[in-house]
Amino acid sequence: MTPRPAPRRTARGAARAPVLLHDDRRRTFPPLPPATREDGAFAATWWGNAWVAALEETALDPARLARGRAYAGRGLVDAITVTPGRVTAYVHGSRARPYRAQIRLRVLGDDDWETFLDAAADRPDHIAALLDKDVPHALADLTDLLPHAGDLIPDCSCPDDGFPCKHAAALCYQAARLLDEDPFTLFLMRGRGEQEILAALSHRSAAHSAAENTAAPPPVPTVPARAAVTATPAVVLPPPLPPPAHPGRPPAYPEAPDAPDPLALELLATEAAARAHTHLTTGHDPVAALTPWQDAVRLAAAHPGSGLTAATRALYRDLAAALDRTPADLARAVAAWRQGGPAGLAVLEEPWDPPAGPFDRARPALLAADFPHFRPWHNRLSTATLQLRYGRDGLWYGYESDAGCEDWWPGGTPDPDPVGALSGLLGP
Structure with a gap:
């Protein structure tokens, strides 16, 4: 055979x-x-x-x-x-x-x-x-x-x-x-x-891009440079141009010997355009307050593929190596970021002692919903394969692991109700 x-x-x-x-x-x-x-x-x-x-x-x-x-x-x-x-x-x-x-x-x-x-x-x-x-x-x-x-x-x-x-x-x-x-x-x-x-x-994506690029922009009012310099204060300059509705598309970067990785260049250009657009329209840069590790997790989470293709595996490897982490550490952190953003990443990495109240009421609520007995430790409630973590934002985050492995991975959707967070993790 x-x-x-x-x-x-x-x-x-x-x-x-x-x-x-x-x-x-x-x-x-x-x-x-x-x-x-x-x-x-x-x-x-x-x-x-x-x-x-x-x-x-x-x-x-x-x-x-x-x-x-x-x-x-x-x-x-x-x-x-x-x-x-x-x-x-x-x-x-x-x-x-x-x-x-x-x-x-x-x-x-x-x-x-x-x-x-x-x-x-x-x-x-x-x-x-x-x-x-x-x-x-x-x-x-x-x-x-x-x-x-x-x-x-x-x-x-x-x-x-x-x-x-x-x-x-x-x-x-x-x-x-x-x-x-x-x-x-x-x-x-x-x-x-x-x-x-x-x-x-x-084919459809290329057609959409071509249609966007060929649309003629509306005429913009102008003032001659000489008039702008010599005019009295009574002359009013035209208003600033409105910001674009979306960030611009990065150019295509070909592969060439000894040239930077095209995927890395495209990722950096896309990120720079998105940050500039957000800063222009809101006056706030949401990335400025992030640590290098948080920013690396954010970059990896925003890229499709979850580390399964050759390109995204190289991205995960390089980002993790730059911060002295492993690709597995980054993959777990990406799952936490996709689950709850910076708050989800904090729940993954920072155990803490919550005050009495919602945390103390969680175990009786879970028992009343016929879930198994959960062991408490800091802000976590665990069984052999399921875990709930209470975040500083007042939400419960679901985690799961194979029995006996203690290899906890984020899953489901954060919920203010522990039963709801666990039900979302288990599915219908």
């Missing part, structure tokens, strides 16, 4: 299946290892859970669904092939020869894709989220991108006529893990490949 290739590791240490074949309209993934999540869930993202919900709401027999879930958890699903409108794999059952299972779903029409791409190109934060392997809710809601009950049509070569049979259910559960790792797999199921989508977004 041909040995299975070892799974790659992501930045957080989770196993990620390497792609065996990559065609923009056809992707084949090797067999995924057995599921190891302690909660038994097959999906961690909101779109992966939507996929699982569409399966479970359609199933006619909970017993077959449970057996399919067990098959997937034991890693009995072979390589998964994804093409537009179809997910296919061989699933091992009770006999020596595996069964061929598939899940079919409708591909989106051209009008739906045009709506999706136009909405994504109109907002740079949507493009950054897609590059960061995230799916904004607003984009998914524009079209029927996510399946609903009845959208997933199972089929299998086994004699069982269940809807779905356990083999098709196992394939559907394993497919949710692929969607967690790369939402572009979902886009391929709906009819468009990753390179096709990125090319369309690039």
Whole structure:
């Protein structure tokens, strides 16, 4: 038997299946290892859970669904092939020869894709989220991108006529893990490949930029220089020009031998333009009061990619080395900054003793909400895998870790209610 290739590791240490074949309209993934999540869930993202919900709401027999879930958890699903409108794999059952299972779903029409791409190109934060392997809710809601009950049509070569049979259910559960790792797999199921989508977004972004650059500016009133110098005080100079609505775009920096890194130059130019625009329009520089470490975390947090691409890994490495920190320190600090800005970073790095009041009322509130017992330490309440930290701003910040690791990572949204912060961390 041909040995299975070892799974790659992501930045957080989770196993990620390497792609065996990559065609923009056809992707084949090797067999995924057995599921190891302690909660038994097959999906961690909101779109992966939507996929699982569409399966479970359609199933006619909970017993077959449970057996399919067990098959997937034991890693009995072979390589998964994804093409537009179809997910296919061989699933091992009770006999020596595996069964061929598939899940079919409708591909989106051209009008739906045009709506999706136009909405994504109109907002740079949507493009950054897609590059960061995230799916904004607003984009998914524009079209029927996510399946609903009845959208997933199972089929299998086994004699069982269940809807779905356990083999098709196992394939559907394993497919949710692929969607967690790369939402572009979902886009391929709906009819468009990753390179096709990125090319369309690039074309639309270039068209938007060209339209902005070719717009003729309004005429500006002027005064001859001689008149401005020799005029009496009765002559009034024209008012100052209004500030632009947005910071200017940095130029393109080509790569050249012995030249500075183009990514670093673009990042610095973009930051300088944004700071100058803020100072011009508000009279305040929000970056001036930051420490070098806070400013490095802010820079890394503002750059899409979360340290996963080669460019952002180099950025994280250089920023961390400049301040005698490790890239892992910077990645954790970026997660805290994205969670709560400077206040979130302070919660990550500065334990303190809060006064009596909200902190003392938190433990009874958590027990009343059926959460497990939390151990107090300074401004923190902890279990083996969950932690709440009380900030000086009066908000609770959620953290999570693997059991026994004490490797706490920020998660969820800060909330004045500890139960709300913990519920946001755990998800629906």
